[in-house]
Amino acid sequence: MNSYPHSRTVDQADDFFGENVSDPYRWLEDDVRDSAEVAAWVTAQNVLSSTYLSSLDFRQDIEGHLRRLWNYEKFSLPVKRGNRYFYSRNDGLQNQFVLYVQDGDDVPRKLIDPNEWSDDGATALAFYKASPDGRLLAYMVQDGGSDWHTIKIIDVDTGEVHSDTIEWVKFSGVSWAKDGSGFYYSRYPKPDPGAEFQSLNLNQAVYFHRLGDEAENDRLVYARPHQPSHGFSAEVSSDGSALVITVWMGTDDRYEVVLIDLGRESAPPVQLVTGFNHNYSYIGSTDGRHFFFTDENAPKGRVVSVSDYLNGGKHSWFDVIAEQVGVLAGVSIVGGRIFANYMEDVKSVVRVYSIAGEDDGVVDLPGVGTATGFAGQPEDQETFFSFESFNQPPSLYRYDISKDNYEVFKESAAPFDPADYIVRQVFYPSKDGTCIPMFIAHHKNLEWSSGAPTLLYGYGGFNISLTPGFSVTRLAWMEMGGVLAIANIRGGGEYGKDWHNAGRLLNKRNSFDDFIAAGEYLIAQGITTNRQLAIQGGSNGGLLVGAVVNQRPELFAAALPAVGVMDMLRFNQFTAGRFWVDDYGDPANEADFQNLRAYSPYHNIRSGADYPAILVTTADTDDRVVPGHSFKYAAALQAADIGDAPHLIRIETRAGHGAGKPTDKIIEEYADMWAFLCAHTGLDPYNR
Template identity: 40%
Template sequence: MYPESRRADVVEDLHGHKIADPYRWLEDPDSDETRDWVRRQNEFSSAVLAKLPAREWFHQAMSAIVSRPRAGVPAYKAGWYFVSRNDGTKAQDTLYVAESLEELLAGGRVLIDPNELSEDGTDSLSSYSVSDDGRYVVYGISESGSDWNRLQLVDLTTGDELDDKITETKFSAATWLPDSSSYLYLYYPTTGLAEGTDTSKLSGAQLKLHRVGTPQADDELVLEFPENPQLVMFPKVSDDDRYVVVHIAEGTAHSNRLWFYPITTVNGRSSLGEPVKTIDEPVAETTFVRMAGGRAILSTDLDAPRRRLVSCLITDGPVVFEQVVPEGESQLQFALGAGDGLVTVSLDDALPVVELHALDGSNSRRIDVAGGALVGINAKPGVDEVFVGLSSLTAPVEASVVSATTGEVRRLPELVPTTSTDFVPPEITVTRASAPSKDGTPVPYFLVTRADLDYAEPRPTLLYGYGGFKVPLVPDYRPGWSAWLAAGGVLVLANLRGGGEFGSEWYDAGRLDRKQNVFDDFIGVAEELQRTGVTTAAQLAIHGRSNGGLLVGAVMTQRPELFAAALPCVGVMDLLRFHKFTIGAAWASDYGRPDDEADFRTALAYSPLHNLEPGTSYPPTLVMTADHDDRVVPLHSHKFTAALQHAQAGDNPVIARIEVDAGHGMGKPLAMVASEWADLLAFAAGYTGLRPTEA
């Protein structure tokens, strides 16, 4: 018997449709009834998870995996070198600083240790920014995985915290101005709101200027769009200190405006002039890279679905582009100024390629670094050192320093602490393949297996996907992959339309009224895996997070017989009300606007919550969310769990694992990461027939 979920008589008329919403009371996370429901669901899921035969094996494996020592990607900023490290015993990574790279490799000095900020290890470092004179660092702290951050000022030389804080910001790091005594950040006015306020109606982000030593209440307003609260701003100071370049986009849309604010610094005080609106019509995705004389080098997908580099004069439009690096066969991901030229990262069939270019785009050279995903790249005009970090499916980061002048690569294994762990990742084989979607479109995927096993017979398989927001899915490191592969399972990563692997056209084919293509792509891969004998319907588990949680929810309601287990995590499950909570309205780029009748009809056709049919046998399902997720709020998972438990026919369990004091995913302490992955993999193993001890 499932925990009781009260069904209320709530019905809305939306565009002529009577929409029942019996679990709307679960939208209030702070009510006593919701809290009691969460408690009872966790008790129920704990009892189910405790009976899984592989749970202890996966808990031990995951504890060993997250205990592996690791380091991040170094960065050079204002005469200092920085890197994050963890010897595997700390809940959160610690930020180290040194005056030279060799000193950093030898250990460096602890600058910020988030582990000292909370007893349970749930406070995490979200950002850090260094003033141009190397005197100050502003760092951001997230509590319990929240998108809301507080900014704290630190003296870089002494490490002492100064009495200067920003308490209301999110989706923002500090952007220092050249005077090294002021910085920009995003402010979201929420103080004083009445309880129950519809947060989708809030005034939007405000770009503010904070001067060190003054209270946040005195900060100067630089830019806001009260007529459109979904517009967000991302500032960057040009490398010649002449401009603050502001990228302006609507929510998660990729097309943007580009405004240049002239900077004037007089008597050690920087101020901003009126903006030069070089791009004021959001017809393409265009980002600032660096200055080249009096011209700005930009990355754009205008007339180039896979992006190219161009240059232009900084004038009020219309803008005229001159080509610097033409569009290639690969998808251009990033471009940065490096030394006297440029460094780019492209995706070649979803694998990263790093190249150096002269400032005019000539003399292009591919750099000898390899991996499944780019973890980070830190470069700066006028600085020869380019720091690159790449991961693989079983290794978190391999960092290198590259000369922007010669292209010489130096690996930096000494960054990683030398303490050991018992876990040795398995040798793996990665195969590239594709499957036909419903409309015949080839859908690429990575097929990953343990190198020493025989795959003549079908095996338990975990299929993972995302397919949205132009986010590329690449063979990157996730702690659970090593454990699943070590246990003898097959891992499949599907490159679905809606992602960012193959350019703007691939993305556009999987959003708005074409969103069903994403689900058809995922189903096509699942059918191909069964057709080719990789696995069977009784051995196939599907997994996805956030937009990928929506993916899992949609395909399990459309084709429940195709899967042995479903693992939707922090998913967007109510496509008719997502826009009414926190930043949900910003997702209109992919999901449309439910207040528009055409978008409503599209969303209703695939919304997981609204496509559950009572009396249907759905696969065993583990729904995962967190009580402090303020991005995809937990009501999505709560309502879907209650509705699925009500609809479920047969004995396949439907359980909800609701993490306490955690958010959407970032910043979780290591023990929490290990426990979540262990339960997820044990559930997948239990219902696909994977037996780790027999592999």
């Protein structure tokens, strides 16, 4: 492709430790809502990409195919409060899930329908939490995909929405007081006009909102004005005795913990965990003890408890469940038992223990895949969990704790047969010899004789694990004749803290080596060829895709970097970017700068090399990874001498980093991406 919209350059260079680093597209960092020039650039790029994508073979057929596959009933895990169950349902193609409430065994009734909130379906129900008796529900509204949320309250009996409104809430939950008089939450100060979607997020604080009060009168509960970079998550302990405040600085799971005695008026905060050295995450409280997950002296996680918390200090900690072979991915206390959800070679194994930590058996899961849930209160006698895999949509189960068995609660009737798909796990060596797991899935009747178009997906960061999970879009790719490969590269959490540390900071390039080695393995095994291999990743995964394409452009036929962190020298200048120094390092530190400069996708595009076809995707209202990252990267790609394959950017409107995106927009986006991959990997999905 030889004709791209003009992207003007500016004479901008920044001095980093004596090196002048050019940034010719700095102007593309401006917010599209405030800059007519950036808005015009976005329009021109979208006209080009839309014209190209709509002309591709199969584009309309793929969209119709996706809509047919998507059109089945879906549910979220239920949450019990009092005698009520709350869960979300989508009848098939609704843009947003609808929240339902069910009183005991009565017929469920609709409580909140976000599809009524906006014409374009881009206003979402981001979060909800019912009061302890299930009479009231606090919920968060998310508009246009922004991370900013607004808290509202609804009466569950009448459906009346109260006048209480709390704005400028971000990275926060809601935790009700035991008496239902109000709730705790965290919010930031109101940003300056025009800075809402780009300015750094600083000075978060914990507040208590009493029902009926104006938000400006909410009581300040906890803050650290001398530490504006600290953030807070507040949770009322399950026994109601304390407010547990988890203090964080970034995305790495290293926390301080503060407890406030709720049984004494104006009780001072007690520092339970000091120093951001380890993960201490609250689980629940029972028998006068508070239980926590920690990775201190246990890289794969263990469970500890504390009783005499008013004195604080390590002397009051007791071991409950020691570190196991698998990674402890989730823990809950329900019905007097501890449910410990482990990852063993990236697959779920749920072990049950007594409150004293004695082994009490294993939950017999429906198969090999991913189990989530097992939430509830210590006194509950039932809990719910979900189970899914690459070829199996989530099914929901009700677990009877007294009987130690479970039954189906809700099951989706998806329009395909899971038996038609093969899922297997392989292990391959990376550049340094490290053994990396990878899942490979495809239709059982796939023809392998000359390799098959293959989509390789990765993430590799922030301790996030890619476990077997169901996706309609991936199923469509496999139905069309493609192979799906998910590489569990270092930087994720698949094998605990050590696996995460091996792919972050100065070790970050291990994750790139692991991903490249995955592609080489797929080719060496005859599964695919470099003319048929596509790669995909979002956010940190977008960085991954951009970095490996720069390193090995000849290895791939096509690339889909989504909402990526592409400028590694300025990522910490916007919104939540400052949190990511935990994984990436700080550009203001010389050693970190040298490392970041060496792999930053925007700064390392190799003119003179033939690059694969690239479709960059982002959204104009993404205030997590601001779209300027993708804008600058796409402009640099289009200006470079990197071959004739198309290098396009698709910019969604009124969509953020991904959460809350309406079904219509998701289907349209994936129809574009899969058509793009078909065109550049040789996949003929309908044998024409």
